[in-house]
Amino acid sequence: MNAAVIVFPGSNCDRDLATAFELVTGKPTAMVWHQDTALPDGLDVIGVPGGFSYGDYLRSGAMAARSPIMRAVAEAAAKGRMVLGVCNGFQVLTEAGLLPGALLRNEGIRFVGRDVALTVANSQTAFTSRYYADEGVTFPVAHHDGRFTADLETLDRLEGEGRVALRYAEAVNGSERQIAGIVNDASNVIGMMPHPERAVEDAHGRTDGLRLFEGLLAAT
Numbered sequence: 001m002n003a004a005v006i007v008f009p010g011s012n013c014d015r016d017l018a019t020a021f022e023l024v025t026g027k028p029t030a031m032v033w034h035q036d037t038a039l040p041d042g043l044d045v046i047g048v049p050g051g052f053s054y055g056d057y058l059r060s061g062a063m064a065a066r067s068p069i070m071r072a073v074a075e076a077a078a079k080g081r082m083v084l085g086v087c088n089g090f091q092v093l094t095e096a097g098l099l100p101g102a103l104l105r106n107e108g109i110r111f112v113g114r115d116v117a118l119t120v121a122n123s124q125t126a127f128t129s130r131y132y133a134d135e136g137v138t139f140p141v142a143h144h145d146g147r148f149t150a151d152l153e154t155l156d157r158l159e160g161e162g163r164v165a166l167r168y169a170e171a172v173n174g175s176e177r178q179i180a181g182i183v184n185d186a187s188n189v190i191g192m193m194p195h196p197e198r199a200v201e202d203a204h205g206r207t208d209g210l211r212l213f214e215g216l217l218a219a220t
């Protein structure tokens with residue numbers, strides 16, 4: 001599996017995500033600067049990392065979504081390449097129109113940075129295939145704009161089509177229907193506010209995130 005991670009000014013989880021890919025691929029992850037216009041050849045998966053791209057100015061992810069490289073990311077997604085957006089990466093993917101909905105300021109206004117309990121709502125996607133249906137997992141979150149919202153029709157469609165991949169199992173940020181992660185209609189693009197890449201080795205205190213990367217490896 002060949003992986004790349006996009007780096008924006010203000011990304012701060014890019015190396016964590018690259019390392020998580022490397023744990024399962026055994027080879028270097030390509031780091032792609034946001035001003036580049038092309039992705040490396042032969043990529044299987046593109047990571048859009050967490051952080052504070054452009055200092056979260058305007059809206060979290062709004063400016064990064066308009067970076068030159070995002071046109072290439074959209075083209076790769078349309079061709080079926082896997083795209084994994086984590087936290088700010090999820091915000092970027094919604095702002096870029098690759099995923100529906102939006103991430104609003106957390107209920108209660110505060111930044112939330114802690115481990116949270118999650119449920120794997122769909123274990124049939126390429127990203128979640130190594131988890132059991134309705135399995136409970138714990139990943140860290142670290143965000144102030146994590147409250148997922150969409151219009152009612154979109155929420156019903158996401159539920160009806162099994163596109164809610166992860167759900168909060170506790171109150172975290174006021175997201176509609178406790179949605180923590182969703183996939184696109186083709187199921188090759190996922191966005192999630194929790195950080196699986198921060199739960200892949202013993203030094204992290206837990207390894208619940210590792211199976212997400214192993215599932216990706218198996219799917220490519």
Ligand SMILES: NC(=O)CC[C@H](N)C(=O)O
Pocket residue numbers: 049050051052053056060086087088089142143144145146
């Ligand atoms: N950890 C992150 O990616 C943070 C995302 C975003 N800047 C927020 O706070 O909502």
